[in-house]
Amino acid sequence: MGINHLETARGYGQSEEFLGHFLQQQTLVSREELYITTKFTPTPDPEIMNQWIDQSLERLQLDYIDCVAIHGINTWEHLEWITQPNGCFLPLKRALDEGKIHHIGFSTHGSLEVILAAIATDLFEFINLHYYYFFQRNAPAIALASQKDMGVFIISPGDKGGLLYTPSPLLEKLCAPFSPLELTYRFLLSDRRITTLSAGLSHPREFEGSLSLFDQNDPLTLEESEKLDQLEEHLNTVLNSDKCSQCYQCLPCPESINIPEILRLRNLAVAYDMNNYGKYRYGMLENAGHWFPGKKGHRCTACGECLPRCPENLEIPKLLKDAHQKLNGTKRRRLWE
Template identity: 65%
Template sequence: MHYRRFGKTNLQLSVFSLGMMRCLSSPGQAQATLQAAINRGINHIETARGYGRSEEYLGAALKANLGVSREKLYITTKLPPVCDRLVMSQWIHESLERLGVNYLDCLAIHGINTWEHLEWVLSDNGCMVAVQEAVASGLIHHVGFSSHGSLELILAAIESDLFDFVNLHYYLFFQRHAPAIALAAQKDLGIFIISPADKGGKLYTPSPTLAQLCEPYSPLEINYRFLLSDPRITTLSVGAAQPEELELPLQVKDRTFPLTSAENQVLQQLDEHLNQTLATDLCSQCYACLPCPESINIPEVLRLRNLAVAYDMTDYSKYRYGMFENAGHWFPGMKADRCNSCNDCLPRCPQSLDIPTLLYDTHQRLQGESRRRLWG
């Protein structure tokens, strides 16, 4: 296992972190998965108040003899933003009690997804006051945040200079947050990439088309290598539900060197196939089409269409598309059938895409069962 400095925290974290969100069948399952992760060199464990009984199960597992001292195991939990510092203070103490620890190595504000959330963090009586009090008393060592919000919101949160690290969505098939990676690195923030296998494209069950385009690598492998080859990125989450699910990701745990010529050739082949397949219908993800009067997240809808058409990533695209209108601020935007052909977006598109037609086509391709977040 390779380890990297987690920005200004100066913690040396394993390049893979164990996310405990899915370790919920039983305390025994959580302990077995945690033990397997530790045995393979993982030293960073992440959970959250909102992940069911995850904190409780992790706390029970930590009481066992895991073969590693508490000082060498770094624990992060996440708490949502709130406008009342007293509520946040109560949540911090509850998390510490459930985890059975005297301090948290890292606390992340979980889901600064709207500008109002950021206002709560910045306000004189908001949640950050309680967090800073906990830092001063030694209950928390380092503070960061996660966000499912806009790039502009993420950049503003980083610019606040309140945080030591950031949890980001950033993958081979979603590079919108590249400026956030750059700014976080400039400010020496630790960078934690969340859900690269699942939200990165359900890459553990790739389509035959995508698998063939990535040969001789697997799509999951090439995505991990894309991320691990970037020295600015500290660690990637692995949301294993059982020990066996650690095997495939950790095959690349030592491959943190720059991309090889063969790997770059695969990336080039993916780009060429995308451009050739979509041709004049390819959305370049410039976001110039927004805002939409009907609150359709046009770029994300068309990104899902890009992936479904070019790489046959239809299962993933349906999975994500089904979350529109069902996940609130965690995945904002209306479905594409809300388009009324007002055509406000057309003059703003530098590619002159027929956006209403593409939105209709996307809905026809991807409409299916509505989905909610695992924890909502």
């Protein structure tokens, strides 16, 4: 069906073994036509990284891996493990020189500041990150990566970007005549700085509505641009003085509450009825460590430290309490946990 880039990770259960078995069995395309990416978490021990490279080559049953990403440069400590003189980047560079891998990049769920610092090391050829119509905080990272001619891989835009395979009826109505998935994919695909979207499909039938979109990488049409503008106008109208504009000036919070992310999820739930998405992401707080850091809204003690820093004068403690009531549900963990 034209998809020739398959991405996995050492930490995704038996995914590498399954993919390796498949690659040995398939006869549809040549090895040269495939791009295989796997990922290794940061480690302070370069010897462990060296072992992981060889183990993944064995599991994938490949002579070389096209792309290897350091999986989750999420904290300053992770970045230090990579950049220190005898850090875990050295075995990756050695494997690159030996032809075991062809390109080195990184994935990240970290803060914008950590992401920009990682890009600025000039160690990496590509980046996997979160950036969607409904989450544009990492726009400066997209700009810097493009300036450095890095490949830009967007992590699961249909899922992490808003559970767009199963949108709310209200969001469907607001996006019509486009589907929410189509419109938000076009937001990404029309940006020539973005190289790759991961499809993240869970059932064969989902190929039908997705693959046709991937060829549509021309600039946004007037109708598409107007529809995106209308979505923003609707958000502003519905939220009015309760809208969080994601400036992040409320941080740091003495209780380590992830205030901007919680208020972003509240924005989407209130304006677009994206309640399922809000519960999905909110449920990961306090359950996913550095992959999705911060405490939930009910931890707020109303200390007031954030209030003078908010340029919109939001009643942050009140909004955090409301968000918790709307979104708190079942605890969630990372997929491979």
